[in-house]
Amino acid sequence: GHSPATPRGGVEAEIVRFASMEDLQAAPDAAVRGRIVYVDLGQMHAMQDGSGYGPQTRVRGAGPGVAAAKGAAAFIMRSVGSDENRMPHTGTTRYVDGKPTIPAFALAAPDADQVSRLVALGQPVRMRLTSTARTYQTHSQNVIGDLPGATRPDEIIVLGSHMDSWDLGTGAIDDGAGGAITIAAAKAIADSGRRPARTLRVIFYGSEEVAQPTAQTGNGGAVYARAQGAALDKHIIAGESDFGADRVYALRLPAGAQGSDFQKAATRVLYPIGVLASDRVETEGGVDVGPMGPLGVPFFGLAQDGTRYFDLHHTANDTLDKIDPAQLSQNVAAWAGLLWLIADSDVDFRAMKPATPASTTPAR
Ligand SMILES: [Zn+2]
Known part of the structure; x- marks a missing residue:
């Protein structure tokens, strides 16, 4: 995402491979100039909490800019994904000084393996790359629906x-999946026939x-x-x-809610469906609600099992048949x-807000 196209006829050059961003950064310009830079961190690790994603997205986000600054002709990387399918994973790269960098590509895991094997043989490996990618300005809108609270309608709880x-x-x-989960939850409460206090x-x-960069400028969350x-x-x-439809396993609350009566009440409701109160506090919320954090809004998190999320994420395999209805319902x-508990309580979560919200969540 955000890559410019190659010139007509493509780019053909020798590949220079790096096993890390640090190695690319340390390389002399002469080793990179005119070549196709290939960064291969090895396969992303599948983790329940999705934590294998962050280190890899740094390559996708910053790699093309670093390679361009050293005079590279194009950039390729191993896809940020945990599958072994022959399907590349897309995702955003970052502009440098507001300008797109060099043509950038992601290889599916088996192709990344093959290119690395060829490079390891020690002979020059040439590659021809063709891309018709383009970026254009258009208009998007946030769609907002309220279920007004019965007695404190001015107090808002956001489901993003x-x-x-x-x-x-x-x-x-x-x-x-995220849209379906949040609107179905609100509908279940509406259908109960009893309105909670808050909206x-x-x-x-x-x-x-598509936001560039994510949190601070043009995304829907920052605009809201x-x-x-x-x-x-x-x-x-x-x-x-925003993590697919596999089951929720942990509840994360603002730091001040740890051990509180509210956490105990929530545990009584959620434990029977397999959700444990986490000792990890929620500080970031997510890419979309995140911009409200520095402005004083605290976050909750219902952590989902992300073990297979990055097998499918940002690929042609992200289709409805991958959603398990039982886990979606959970x-x-x-x-x-x-x-329901939050909306019908008078707990002041803002007073519980942790002091330092992080803002490093990669878009996902
Ligand atoms: Zn997403």
Whole structure:
């Protein structure tokens, strides 16, 4: 994403391979100039909490810019993904000084293996790359629906997800699932016939994947946070569903809620469906709700099993058949149960907000 096209006829050059970003950064310009830079960190590790993703996205985000500054002709990398399918994973690269860098490509895991094997033989390996990629300006919008609270309607709880997706697949897990989970949870509460005290606000953010850079400028989450102004003071807490539809296993709350009566009540509701209270506190929320953090809004997190998320993420395999209806339903139950408790309580989550929200979540 954000890569410029190659010139007509493509780019052909010798490959120079690096096993890390540090190795690329340390390389003399003469070793890189005019060549195709290949960064291969090895296969991403599948982790329940998705933590294998961060180190790899640094290559995708910053790699093309570093290679371009050293005079490279193009950039290739091993896909950021945990599968062994012959399907590349797309995702965003970062502009340098507001300008696109050099043509950048991601190889599917088996192809990355093969290129690395060829390079390891020690003979020069040449590659021809052709891309018609382009980036253009267009308009997106956030879609917002409120379930007004019965007695404290000015107090807002945000349920976030994003509508945009990469165009290789259909965006079923990233992030159609999040939209489905959050709106189904709000609907379950509405259908119960009894209104909770506070307002539930479901937001389908209009642009998460394409933002440059993510949190501060043009994404739907930043625009929403800016547009709210003083109304943000009445945002009690926010959460985001943006990790597919596999089951929720942990509840994360603001630091001050650890050990609180609220956490105990939430545990009573969520434990029977397999969700444990985590000793890890929620500081980031997610890419879309994240920009509200520095403005004083605390976050909750319903952590999902991400073990197979990055097998499918940002590939042609991101389609509805990968969603397990039973796990999707468990997500809706977890969201509905927790949100009912939050919306019908008078707990001041803002007073529990941790002092230092992080802002390093890679877009996913
Ligand atoms: Zn996403």
